[in-house]
Amino acid sequence: MNFKVKDHYYKKAKEESYLARSIYKLDEINVKYAIIKTNDFVIDFGYYPGSWVQYCAKIVGDEGMIVGVDIQEINTKLKNLQNVLLLKKDIDQLNTIADLCTENTKININCANKFDVVLSDMAPKTTGIKMVDQENSLNLVRKVFDLLPIFLKVKGNIAIKIFEGGDGQNFLKEQKCKFEDFNYLRPKSTRSCSKEIFAIGKGYKGSKV
Numbered sequence: 001m002n003f004k005v006k007d008h009y010y011k012k013a014k015e016e017s018y019l020a021r022s023i024y025k026l027d028e029i030n031v032k033y034a035i036i037k038t039n040d041f042v043i044d045f046g047y048y049p050g051s052w053v054q055y056c057a058k059i060v061g062d063e064g065m066i067v068g069v070d071i072q073e074i075n076t077k078l079k080n081l082q083n084v085l086l087l088k089k090d091i092d093q094l095n096t097i098a099d100l101c102t103e104n105t106k107i108n109i110n111c112a113n114k115f116d117v118v119l120s121d122m123a124p125k126t127t128g129i130k131m132v133d134q135e136n137s138l139n140l141v142r143k144v145f146d147l148l149p150i151f152l153k154v155k156g157n158i159a160i161k162i163f164e165g166g167d168g169q170n171f172l173k174e175q176k177c178k179f180e181d182f183n184y185l186r187p188k189s190t191r192s193c194s195k196e197i198f199a200i201g202k203g204y205k206g207s208k209v
């Protein structure tokens, strides 16, 4: 069953020229919760190889923009996409929007503008030790939530991947009240062996930095 699911979404992504099967997770999230819309300014943490960037570029259109951040080398396969800015950075290096503006990039970011949508599909390198992997994943999630007051507009939306287990659920429960609407989704395209779920928040209430 697991391999059938993998084959189906893997092949579908290839046929549709997407860089990863993860596209179908974001598509399911967006069809159900409508978190990304035309003209949005989106930041995608852990964008590489870039299927979410490809997907968002189609939705946000010419007036929108996508910033992708990853520790991997910039993926040149995305170079023809308009209004996409890719940065090779560790999320731990980011503290302000100005930290996105320091590189020699083809698009200037208005450092005064917060994002309409914050996405994170970040996954740490796995060690095989369950508790260590859960904690490393949760640290990435914590960092994304720490950045929200600085990066996300009031009324903005999020979709953030987290691995089930450990302190993750408790941490997310504490974040719920920061949004008008907060849900969890395990997309159909998730491999059956994976522990990942997505936290989807709509209508960020904002918070003092």
Ligand SMILES: C[S@@+](CC[C@H](N)C(=O)[O-])C[C@H]1O[C@@H](n2cnc3c(N)ncnc32)[C@H](O)[C@@H]1O
Pocket: 019, 020, 022, 023, 045, 046, 047, 048, 049, 050, 051, 052, 053, 069, 070, 071, 072, 089, 090, 091, 092, 121, 122, 123, 124, 125, 140
């Ligand atoms: C599952 S992949 C993302 C797939 C992507 N959503 C797509 O559609 O192609 C997870 C990514 O998270 C990145 N990542 C892990 N730790 C990170 C960190 N500290 N800062 C930025 N990116 C990180 C990894 O390098 C990896 O490329």
